[in-house]
Amino acid sequence: MSSKRFSIGVDYGTNSVRAIVVDLEDGSTLGESVFPYPSGEAGILLDPRDPNLARQNPADYITGFLTSVKRAVVAAKKNPEVEFDPAGVVGIGIDTTGSTPIPVDADGVALALHEEFKNELAAHAWLWKDHTAVEEAEEITRWAAACDENFTSKCGGTYSSEWYWAKILHCVRTSPKVADAVASWVELADFIPGYITGNTAPETMARGICAAGHKALYHESWGGLPSPETLEKLDPRLVRFRYSTRATAVDHRAGTLTPAVAKKVGLPAGIPVAVGAFDCHLGAIGCGVKPGTLVKTIGTSTCDIMVAPLDAQLGDIPGICGIVPESVLPGMYGLEAGQSAVGDIFNWFVQYLTPSEFTKKGNAHENLTARAAALAPGATGLLALDWNNGNRTVLVDQQLTGLLVGQTIHTSAPEIYRALVEATAFGALKIIERFEKHGVPVREVINCGGIAEKNDFVMQIYADVCNRPMKISRSSQTCALGASIAGAVVGGGYKTFSAAIRKMTGVKEKVYRPRKSAVQVYARLFAQYSKLHDAFGNTGEMLPLNDVMKELIAIRRETR
Numbered sequence: 001m002s003s004k005r006f007s008i009g010v011d012y013g014t015n016s017v018r019a020i021v022v023d024l025e026d027g028s029t030l031g032e033s034v035f036p037y038p039s040g041e042a043g044i045l046l047d048p049r050d051p052n053l054a055r056q057n058p059a060d061y062i063t064g065f066l067t068s069v070k071r072a073v074v075a076a077k078k079n080p081e082v083e084f085d086p087a088g089v090v091g092i093g094i095d096t097t098g099s100t101p102i103p104v105d106a107d108g109v110a111l112a113l114h115e116e117f118k119n120e121l122a123a124h125a126w127l128w129k130d131h132t133a134v135e136e137a138e139e140i141t142r143w144a145a146a147c148d149e150n151f152t153s154k155c156g157g158t159y160s161s162e163w164y165w166a167k168i169l170h171c172v173r174t175s176p177k178v179a180d181a182v183a184s185w186v187e188l189a190d191f192i193p194g195y196i197t198g199n200t201a202p203e204t205m206a207r208g209i210c211a212a213g214h215k216a217l218y219h220e221s222w223g224g225l226p227s228p229e230t231l232e233k234l235d236p237r238l239v240r241f242r243y244s245t246r247a248t249a250v251d252h253r254a255g256t257l258t259p260a261v262a263k264k265v266g267l268p269a270g271i272p273v274a275v276g277a278f279d280c281h282l283g284a285i286g287c288g289v290k291p292g293t294l295v296k297t298i299g300t301s302t303c304d305i306m307v308a309p310l311d312a313q314l315g316d317i318p319g320i321c322g323i324v325p326e327s328v329l330p331g332m333y334g335l336e337a338g339q340s341a342v343g344d345i346f347n348w349f350v351q352y353l354t355p356s357e358f359t360k361k362g363n364a365h366e367n368l369t370a371r372a373a374a375l376a377p378g379a380t381g382l383l384a385l386d387w388n389n390g391n392r393t394v395l396v397d398q399q400l401t402g403l404l405v406g407q408t409i410h411t412s413a414p415e416i417y418r419a420l421v422e423a424t425a426f427g428a429l430k431i432i433e434r435f436e437k438h439g440v441p442v443r444e445v446i447n448c449g450g451i452a453e454k455n456d457f458v459m460q461i462y463a464d465v466c467n468r469p470m471k472i473s474r475s476s477q478t479c480a481l482g483a484s485i486a487g488a489v490v491g492g493g494y495k496t497f498s499a500a501i502r503k504m505t506g507v508k509e510k511v512y513r514p515r516k517s518a519v520q521v522y523a524r525l526f527a528q529y530s531k532l533h534d535a536f537g538n539t540g541e542m543l544p545l546n547d548v549m550k551e552l553i554a555i556r557r558e559t560r
Contacts, residue, residue: 004082005493006030006089008072008267009484010065011279011477012096012188014129014300015043017064020477021076021084022484024493027504029477030084031076035068045124052131052161055124058102058110058191065192069265086267091491092196092257093250093274093483095282097128099163099215100188103171103178108200110191111181122175125188126167129301129340131390131398133170137161140169143234144217151217151226155322158396162340164216165238172237185241187211189276190254197255197273202243206254210277212247213324214336220325249326250277250486251497274486280305280336281328282482283448285497287473288505289328292443294432297479298458299449300347301389302339302424304431306440307332317438319394320431329497335440337431340398341389342424343451348388349420355413371414372421373457377464377521380415381556382406383528383548384423385536391427394434395537403536406552421458422522425465426529432466446471446507448478456512464518465526474506481505524555 005024010017021031037043039057047053076084102125103111110125117123140159144151152159159166164187172179184202186194194205212218218225224246225231228239252275262269280303284295291312295305307328308314314323320337327334341348350364358367383405390398404419432442445468451458453476463470475481485500487493494500528548 004085004088006076006084007484007487007491007493008069008089008092009477009480009482009487010069010092010094010192011480011483012061012064012094012192013279014097014127017061017068018477018480019065019068019072020480020484021072021089022481022504023082024090024488025503027475027481029475030079030082031072031074032477033068033071033075035064037064044127045121047121050132052134053121054127054130055121056100056127058112058125061125061188061192062195065196066261066264069267073266089267089271090493091272091274091487091489093282093486094189094192094276095279095479095483096188096192096276098187098189098211098278099167100128101126101164101167101185102188102191103182104184104186104191104202105181106183106202108186108194108202108205111178117178117181120175120178122171122178126171128162129389130167131161133161133166134398136169136173137163137166137398140166140234147226147230149222149226149230151222153316154219154324155214155217156320156393156396157316157318160321160392160396161398162392164211168241169235169238172235179237182241184243187215189278193254193273193276196257196261198258199255203245205245206252206275207243207245207247208275208277209247209249209324210281210327210334213327214278214322218247248275249330250274250282251330251489253490272487272491274483274490277327277486279303279479280338281334282486283479284328284482285485285501286475286478286480286482286505287446287448288501288507289446291332292441294435294442294445296428296445296447296452297449298342298447298451300341300343301392302342302428304337304393304428306335306435306442308335308440309333314440315438317434317440319396319434321393335435337393337434339386339424339427339431340392341386345386345388345402345420345424346417349417353413353416358413368414368417369455369457372418375415375418376559377518378525378555378559380406380419381408381552382411382415382419383525383532383552384419385529385532386420386423386427391537393431397537400537403532405532405548421461422465422525423529425462426526428462429466429526430533442468444471445469446473448473448475459512463512463514465522467514467519469514470512471507472510474508521555521559524551528552
């Protein structure tokens with residue numbers, strides 16, 4: 001039997017689930033498999049009557065685990081570079097999108113798996129990008145501010161429609177049949193570890209501090225979740241969905257792999273399974289996060305993660321998605337921010353507004369990118385706001401919409417495409433500014449995700465706009481790698497996360513460095529972006545649109 005040790009990371013994304021088998025010695029991937037969710041459109045259940053609705057079929061999650069892990073194990077066995085023995089797998093880690101709560105019955109079975117509810121969209125998983133609960137989120141923000149504890153103080157001061165309680169409250173008020181049948185709500189990050197360990201009962205299953213702290217108003221200083229008495233003031237029907245389990249970090253076990261699941265995926269039973277967490281938090285671990293490092297997971301949306309020691313003198317930071325003890329690493333605060341749409345904005349433009357000349361020959365994204373990259377910074381005369389799916393940070397307003405300023409009858413598709421990319425970079429800089437303004441310095445930026453991995457054009461603009469080198473994670477599956485590190489630690493492969501990170505993570509040799517001439521132009525454009533941001537973001541500023549337009553025209557003349 002081989003003495004080598006391995007771990008498995010399973011990454012639940014927006015459209016698919018990916019499993020990887022990892023060598024504990026260096027973090028290299030020995031086998032991987034991707035399972036696209038078969039339900040709905042690209043795995044998402046939609047309703048043409050409501051563009052804010054986005055649900056998923058919980059059956060896809062279960063099938064996705066069984067299929068992707070089994071195929072990844074088979075691929076590892078076939079890998080000629082190493083002798084893989086399933087008996088050498090020490091642990092399994094899970095990361096997921098979030099907040100993606102699932103309504104379940106008393107046994108922890110997803111309600112949508114019952115025949116009676118399979119066609120009820122409210123009975124399915126409420127995907128992170130579901131924004132149907134805008135009104136409920138606003139109500140929760142007002143309620144929290146009136147409570148003695150001010151429950152949103154640890155998550156930026158504003159509750160989001162993307163989060164746990166807003167979605168539950170919306171279900172209670174709009175889908176009473178489903179709400180009455182629900183015994184509890186379980187985050188996807190807790191649902192999968194519960195399923196594969198057999199600990200699915202809502203009152204006993206492991207609940208992760210990552211999901212609980214960042215999305216469900218959980219904090220030890222007020223005894224976990226808001227008390228029954230305070231929840232009753234929001235809506236009495238929420239009280240029965242309050243769980244009393246103590247939320248724990250990813251260095252804890254959710255349980256061990258059951259014989260039934262183990263047999264289906266080709267692994268031994270009894271393998272330790274780490275408590276689940278969100279994809280970007282474990283992606284930060286997979287990038288080697290440490291104090292001073294900002295990890296950006298760039299995909300359909302962007303999630304930004306930083307950590308700070310628990311003895312750091314951190315105050316509340318308005319507009320971010322949480323300051324939660326040990327939500328990323330043991331002994332550290334986890335800080336989360338992000339943008340509600342990045343890749344989704346680029347995909348929207350390609351899908352709906354791109355002229356046929358860019359779609360006839362090859363990949364439209366590649367064709368647009370090539371033309372957009374040939375333009376100089378500022379030469380388009382355009383400026384956009386990156387709010388096509390609302391604003392997650394720093395304004396926390398999902399009702400905000402996109403904006404394009406400076407277009408004429410001569411404006412071309414590549415010019416708009418470049419302006420949209422620049423807008424997402426400006427939004428990224430806003431987040432960096434918010435961290436640093438409140439005493440969290442950003443000394444380096446490490447990026448991961450599909451866009452960071454594949455798009456030189458986007459990453460160079462981010463370097464120029466943010467005036468910082470942009471590093472790229474060495475692993476192309478950084479979130480899954482972070483999950484595998486959690487599995488390695490709970491399984492005893494490493495004693496600490498720092499030891500595992502040193503051996504299993506790294507960055508690529510290529511670094512995108514700021515170009516001085518571009519930095520100067522983008523500083524001027526960012527000043528105009530900030531004026532639009534503050535005016536349309538309802539921060540009390542008057543909109544000097546004429547001044548913005550004059551500056552855009554001046555920049556365009558100077559750079560063309």
